[in-house]
Amino acid sequence: MFIPPLAPVYRHKGSTLAHDCAAATSRLAAAPDGFARRRRATPRAPLRMRHKHHGHREHTVLEVRAPSKTYPILFYEKTCMNDVAAFAPFIKGRAVLIVTNDTVATFYLERLRHTLDNCPGVDSVEVFVMPDGEEYKNMRTLNAILDMCAQARLDRQCALVALGGGVVGDVTGFAASVYLRGVPFIQVPTTLLAMVDSAVGGKTAVNHPMGKNLIGTFYQPEAVIADMSTLNTLDDRQLSAGIAEVIKYGLIRDATFLEWCEANVPRLMARDPAALRYAAEQSCRYKADVVAADERENGLRAILNLGHTFGHAIEAGTGYGSWLHGEAVATGMAMAAEMSRRLGHLTEADVRRVEAVLTEANLPVRPPPSMTLETFLAYMASDKKVVRGKIRLVLLERLGQAVVTADYDRQVLVDTIEYYRKLYDALPRDYERRLAHLRLPTEGERDAAVAREEASSE
Amino acid sequence: MFIPPLAPVYRHKGSTLAHDCAAATSRLAAAPDGFARRRRATPRAPLRMRHKHHGHREHTVLEVRAPSKTYPILFYEKTCMNDVAAFAPFIKGRAVLIVTNDTVATFYLERLRHTLDNCPGVDSVEVFVMPDGEEYKNMRTLNAILDMCAQARLDRQCALVALGGGVVGDVTGFAASVYLRGVPFIQVPTTLLAMVDSAVGGKTAVNHPMGKNLIGTFYQPEAVIADMSTLNTLDDRQLSAGIAEVIKYGLIRDATFLEWCEANVPRLMARDPAALRYAAEQSCRYKADVVAADERENGLRAILNLGHTFGHAIEAGTGYGSWLHGEAVATGMAMAAEMSRRLGHLTEADVRRVEAVLTEANLPVRPPPSMTLETFLAYMASDKKVVRGKIRLVLLERLGQAVVTADYDRQVLVDTIEYYRKLYDALPRDYERRLAHLRLPTEGERDAAVAREEASSE
Incomplete structure (x- = not known):
């Protein structure tokens, strides 16, 4: 069993403030080592930080430096669904709309709703629950979400929160990108596929009968908050579907990572937390590299x-x-x-x-x-x-x-x-x-x- | 009757090539005088050029330097609807979709369709005709346009051409911004309101029953091609509606221009070509200034x-x-x-x-x-x-x-x-x-x- 070391690692210690995560992110962006440049010819691996705060749960942060926006992916190994400190730094307004599906809602909706309700300044948390399935990733669902935004009179300081897999994330991101010509949104992926691929990089979309993802936008989230413990409630078929995208990064970018996949698929299938976290972080790193170099898929x-x-x-x-x-x-x-x-x-x-x-x-x-x-x-x-x-x-x-x-x-x-x-x-x-x-x-x-x-x- | 001089004026002479207009625009963007900087603290008035080509009709060009894209507004005093040279520089692919309404179609559709059909490389020109009126600027029309794009299998090299007023321009721009996550589009405004306001600056939208323009994007066109002669077919009520936006620029930016409006409303109402062109160019200049400084309405x-x-x-x-x-x-x-x-x-x-x-x-x-x-x-x-x-x-x-x-x-x-x-x-x-x-x-x-x-x- 071969797990290559993660590098570079940046250790950040000591503070207990909830929003230190965001503060550290912005310090990082201003770091004098050249990482703060918004474009570079050959993308470097995004810097990784390990936080060990007393005030909230341990997590790791990977930064996505897209030309249009820099934002963090936060990986929590233990659940953060009850953790106000995990979400509060990314909620700027008074109103939040959670979009999720009926499967995910069963497990996490009430906890997340309660947590967001307790974020400082938040005074309303609306919920939109869509049916589970790719067949609902369409203009009709988009319209229904937009109707709810308008009826709730959400303003530009609101936050849309996508709680679920790729379907929920794609359609919520699309809604956020066009409501009032763009409002903030947060990805809270609950499938491996969303954590390693669809929640990262800012592609939003719905399907059209003529083809998949034919309609959408490029629009980056405020943050991706990956609660790895949600993978325990994922069914086996969905887990396998996520592993497909993990293997993809090995095939397109790194034969060594492909070897790691070949050796570790059984651990991933058995939901070994260390293996899943390594796979997710490594995948996001490849994706962040590519997105930093070419956000809008010109090449x-x-x-x-x-x-x-x-x-x-x-x-x-x-x-x-x-x-x-x-x-x-x-x-x-x-x-x-x-x-x-x-x-x-x-x-x-x-x-x-x-x-x-x-x-x-x-x-x-x-x-x-x-x-x-x-x-x-x-x-x-x-x-x-x-x-x-x-x-x-x-x-x-x-x-x-x-x-x-x-x-x-x-x-x-x-x-x-x-x-x-x-x-x-x-x-x-x-x-x-x-x-x-x-x-x-x-x-x-x-x-x-x-x-x-x-x-x-x- | 007071018409202040237009300045600065850049005269470009000599060439007869059809695409010189685009070439001149890009030369301008690379000019060493600092205009090419994409952002600046205090926006300067965009540079204006006057072309006198033998090969195609006389027109003036005003550049919009939005942070996301620089593109020209071309003002033609005599009609350019038959002029391949006016459109060809902005059509990159094989397929074009004209979106218009049933009123405008009567006057200009066949001529423009024929002209676009004759642009080098174009082998299909599709047409989408919507009913005339603000009540059709909605998600339903957007969906119908997107269906047509998908059914025609338009690819990312296509061009959507918005032939009409603000409603046509807003909904076409929105469709262009989300189809395949963004394809090129060209504004061909045929109302004064669209020429001086809605076609310029990259705001796209549809209305929602809860409010006007609640859903849309920021997305800049490849070019705005203003055929001033189309104002001759505009009904009086529409002309007045456009004058409202002209007067607006005087009220918000320039008391001298407000005085000019007060003195010249009768000339505008009488469709005096010189007065209309001055009003349109001056209005676009104010708008381009503001958009260059703050494309996404942060302030x-x-x-x-x-x-x-x-x-x-x-x-x-x-x-x-x-x-x-x-x-x-x-x-x-x-x-x-x-x-x-x-x-x-x-x-x-x-x-x-x-x-x-x-x-x-x-x-x-x-x-x-x-x-x-x-x-x-x-x-x-x-x-x-x-x-x-x-x-x-x-x-x-x-x-x-x-x-x-x-x-x-x-x-x-x-x-x-x-x-x-x-x-x-x-x-x-x-x-x-x-x-x-x-x-x-x-x-x-x-x-x-x-x-x-x-x-x-x-």
Whole structure:
């Protein structure tokens, strides 16, 4: 079991004031070591601080230095839902609106509502509870949240608090970015996927029937407050979906971290707190680096979408809410690896490694049979990365190194999708129902499929 | 008739290339005189250039240097709707979507569609025609535009073109800011109000039943292309509504310009091209100054809302579309002037001057009888400038100098609104139907109202 050391570490001691966390953050921003520059050519790893306050719970802070805003991600290993000191520094006004879903509400809503109600200066805490599921991440839910903001007469000093996973965070962030042309909001992610990906970096969105996340904004939160203990109430399927995004960072940025994932998926699945916190912090560090260099996805940031163009097509093509986002991304990453192999970048063994680590995390690596070539191509054609009709894809030059390109033979894309179609005969009959997480094709199945493919292309 | 000279003027001669306009703009941005700095403490007047190209029509250019983007406003005195060279520099992709309304479409849509179709590289021009009227500036129209973008599979290299007045520009800009998290858009204002105010500065919005412009973004266009000849097809009422915003700049920024307005309202009403162009250019210059200093309305920019808090209440309270925005703002400015008088800033004569110049432009200076005190206060309470329950108002310290304040005796606000209620008895019976543009109260009516008010407050 290999856990690389975290560095650089900055230890901050002594004060008991609740808002020291925010104060320390701003001191950090003004530090003379050059970190305070808002843009730099080659992003450095954001500085990490470890707080050991007597006045509130131990937590670590990672800073995101996006060009439009610098803000902290706070990781609490023990729950902070009762801790006024964790939230108060980021609440500036009198009115708070918590947005959550009915699953998360059961566990955390009352505690968080009570905590926010006790923040200094707060005199009203409204609550918006949406149904749980990707299928509710749409303009209708956005409108309902905005109606509530308007009816509660929230002013620009309010705070919207997103308590939940990626769906809640994305739609709440979008609402915050357009209500009164922008009000403050705080991410309180309760899924691993949200902690390592969607809550960080300021992408907000809702889905459109024509495609995933087609409508949204770039809008950074005031803070991301990650209560790692909430992962104990996450169901296994959601946990696996989050691990998909963790593995993604290894694939696109760091082969050493991929090795760590390969060794530690069982610990993550068993919810080992140290492993989860390391995975979350490391993932956020990669993401913060990329966002600092390219907030609005003019270039580099697109690599974070490894597997997403295939994955979004699966999500949209199967109807949002059937596959989890992380599951679709896992399959998309396997498909991107397979396509990278066909373009000569990866070896067969690399592809098997990708499939193995995902399968170990109980993630699907095959699209469902309902996804025909036509369905894939139609949804991929409305991807946001499409330019002048060319579908830009994130592919792997090698494990640990991604590349964004529209410069590939389109036939290879078609062949890749068709390859998975031909695997269907070898798949269990109830694959679609089971989402096919559960096994890799056998050597024989794979060879047979390759043989069928070669026969048909002659 | 007094027209102050325009300065500084930069003359650019010689080239016939269509895109020289854009090239000149970027040269200007790189000029060594310090204009290229993106932020400065005290904004300078944006530099103005006069082009005399052989290859395309004469126009003037004013640059808006917002912190998030620098872009030109191009004023064409003769129509540019047929002129590919006017639009081509700002169209980067293959697909264009024109958004317009059914009134404007009658006059300009086919010509502009044909022109855009002939821009190099463009291979599809879609059209979205909305009904004319403020009541359609809502989330429903926004959704319909976004549906069309998605169904046409527009990519991030597309261009949305807003052909129309403030409603079309605001909702198109909003759509452009959220589709694929932001695509380019071009403002082609066809009303005086849009040319001098709404198309410039990057505020986008839709209305909410709870209040005007409650939902939107800050998002700058690629360019504002003002074809001044379109003002010839504008109806008189719309023209007057635009003049209200022109007069506003005099009231908040420049008493000399207010004098110019007082002398030249008849020329503006008669659509004298030189007067209209001067008014538009001067207004845009004031606005560009303010936007350069405070793009996201953290401070100074709020002065542009003189009359808007009262005016938005009238628009929302009477149902959007009954009063034009400029009419409501005119009445709101008269009310703000009256309230400023009650706070000791303006004299009775100042208030009469404000009312006189607005009335000269055929604008209403009295709210309709349906607007009760309760209605005013309810809608004003959901204004975006409300902070911690206090309604911040733009008032006049003197003619030519505005101030934003929440530090006033609330009773004075109540008294101001009540004062107008008491004037109703002296108003013509069909005031509401006629929008009461047509006359000031007589001396006797005014004195009687003041007497009634004083009697009731004893």
